[in-house]
Amino acid sequence: MTTSVQLDWLKLAEQIVQGYSVTPEEALAILQSDDAELLTVMQASYRIRREHYGNKVKLNMIVNAKSGMCPEDCGYCSQSIVSEAPIEKYAWLTKEKILEGARESIRRKAGTYCIVASGRRPSNREMEHVVEAVKEIRATTDLKVCCCLGFLSEQHAAELAEAGVHRYNHNLNTSRDNYANITTTHTYDQRVDTVKQAAASGMSPCSGAIFGMGESLEERVQIAFALKELDADSIPCNFLNAIDGTPMEGRKELTPRMCLKILAMMRFVNPSKEIRIAGGREVNLRSLQPLGLYAANSIFIGDYLTTSGQAHAADWGMIEDMGFEIEECAL
Numbered sequence: 001m002t003t004s005v006q007l008d009w010l011k012l013a014e015q016i017v018q019g020y021s022v023t024p025e026e027a028l029a030i031l032q033s034d035d036a037e038l039l040t041v042m043q044a045s046y047r048i049r050r051e052h053y054g055n056k057v058k059l060n061m062i063v064n065a066k067s068g069m070c071p072e073d074c075g076y077c078s079q080s081i082v083s084e085a086p087i088e089k090y091a092w093l094t095k096e097k098i099l100e101g102a103r104e105s106i107r108r109k110a111g112t113y114c115i116v117a118s119g120r121r122p123s124n125r126e127m128e129h130v131v132e133a134v135k136e137i138r139a140t141t142d143l144k145v146c147c148c149l150g151f152l153s154e155q156h157a158a159e160l161a162e163a164g165v166h167r168y169n170h171n172l173n174t175s176r177d178n179y180a181n182i183t184t185t186h187t188y189d190q191r192v193d194t195v196k197q198a199a200a201s202g203m204s205p206c207s208g209a210i211f212g213m214g215e216s217l218e219e220r221v222q223i224a225f226a227l228k229e230l231d232a233d234s235i236p237c238n239f240l241n242a243i244d245g246t247p248m249e250g251r252k253e254l255t256p257r258m259c260l261k262i263l264a265m266m267r268f269v270n271p272s273k274e275i276r277i278a279g280g281r282e283v284n285l286r287s288l289q290p291l292g293l294y295a296a297n298s299i300f301i302g303d304y305l306t307t308s309g310q311a312h313a314a315d316w317g318m319i320e321d322m323g324f325e326i327e328e329c330a331l
Contacts, residue, residue, distance in 0.1 A: 009037070009044035012268070017051045022268050024221050030265040031217045035257050045264040046294035048271045056327040057319050058274060058298040059110035060146070063101035064305045065093045065130075066117035074173075074183045075247035076210055076240060078306045079118040085245030087306045092117070092126065098133040102141055108301050108312045111330030113137065114146035114169060116305060120186070121151040131163040138164035144330040146206060151186075151194050157201035166331075167234060168198035169206040172226060175219035182213055195230050208236035208278065211262055212254040220262060224269040234274040237263055237296070239284035241307055256288040263295040279304045290322050 007029055016022065033041055068089030070079045078085035093101075098115060105113040115130060122130065126149075134145055147160055148169035160168065172191050173179075179188040191207075199205040207230060209223045227235055239259050242251040259281075266275050276298035277285070285292055289310075293299075303309045319326055 009040050010047065013044035013047040016048050016268060016271050024225060027221045027224060027265050027269050028217060030268060031220060031258070031261050033261065038257055038260060041264050042260060042291055042294040045267040048267050049275075049295060049297055052272045053274075053297040055324045056297065057293060057324045058112065058276075058327050058330055059108065059301045059315070060112040060114060060276065060298060061101070061105040061108055061110040061302050062114045062116055062300060062304060063093070063098060064118075065098055065115050066091060066119065066126075067306065068118055070118040071120055072183060072185045074185075076173075076182065076213060076242075078243045078246055080246070083243075083246045085243050085306070092129055095129065095133045095136070099136060099140075102137045102143055104302075105143060106141060109316070109326050109328050110143075110301050111328055112144040112146055112167070114148060114167075116148040116169075117150070118305075119150050121153070122149045122156060127156050127159055131159055134160070134163040134165055142329055142331060151190060152197050152201075154197060154201075157197050157203070161201040161203050165203055167204040167206050168195075168201075169234075169236070170194040170198065171208050171210070171236065171238070172223060172230075173210050174213050175215050175222045176226070177222075178213065178215045178219055192226075192230065195232065199231070204233045205230060206234040206236065207232040208234075208238060208276070210238040210240055210279070211259070212240035212251065212280075212284070213248065214251075214253070221265065221269075224266055227273075228270050232270075232273065234276060234298070235266060235270060236276045236278035236300075237266055238278040239280035241280035241283050243307065254284050256285050259285050260288060260291055260295070263292050267295040274298050276300065279307070282310050290318050293319070293322050293324055 068079045073082045144166045146167040176188045195207045275296040277292045277296045
């Protein structure tokens with residue numbers, strides 16, 4: 001795709017609100033737009049966001065239930081078999097620790113609690129452990145429960161759905177054409193199939209990407225449209241945090257302004273979906289983090305899997321300063 005399209009962003013946003021679907025060329029034009037247009041682009045994306053979510057912000061909290069020792073060779077991940085990053089490695093947290101994470105999620109005003117585990121796919125025994133924890137969380141809280149456990153069999157997907165898991169996360173991570181540059185131990189199509197498997201079981205599909213891993217502007221647009229085709233309900237937009245000790249150590253391809261354009265592009269392409277500012281927002285958006293809320297209606301709060309996040313009180317303050325309101329119940 002190449003474009004020299006000059007667009008009226010506010011007019012395009014109104015058309016989208018009325019049901020128009022942007023073309024790949026129009027989406028690319030957002031990423032190629034001059035920085036002088038950035039505030040207008042964000043104003044236009046806010047028009048679309050406001051139509052579907054008002055001024056509400058959803059908060060999501062992660063628990064790293066199983067850390068490290070992953071056999072996959074994903075170049076961005078500190079838990080990968082090829083990573084030399086000095087991270088904490090441990091087998092599964094106890095059920096009580098997972099439940100404590102759920103209670104902490106409530107204290108931080110996060111309506112969605114995501115149980116994440118490293119590894120290619122869960123074993124039957126690991127699945128039983130997760131199911132027991134999920135059932136107790138559902139019985140004792142009003143949290144929306146999300147799981148991110150790797151590839152799923154049809155049986156395991158059904159077990160999670162029956163236990164009460166609302167949402168399953170499995171990111172595409174990058175474009176189809178860029179995938180082999182990121183990992184070789186599994187394929188892009190396997191990730192697509194897992195998202196479809198989660199949806200077929202009745203769980204809400206959550207899938208996004210990590211930007212800044214060598215993909216072109218055109219490939220960023222391809223990712224947005226692939227997620228649209230999958231009908232992902234929630235789209236985490238991660239920005240590469242190049243962790244020392246990983247194959248991507250030292251890589252820095254993004255500016256805060258480009259991160260905002262990516263968020264806006266995602267909102268234009270997927271107007272009614274939950275767009276989440278996810279991992280790497282603190283180190284990539286930096287002082288422009290608050291502007292991201294004009295396009296995104298969701299953020300992670302607290303720490304990520306092996307990296308630290310912004311203090312939750314700072315996130316509360318950022319949301320309040322922008323005139324937004326935390327949506328504490330995500331159900």
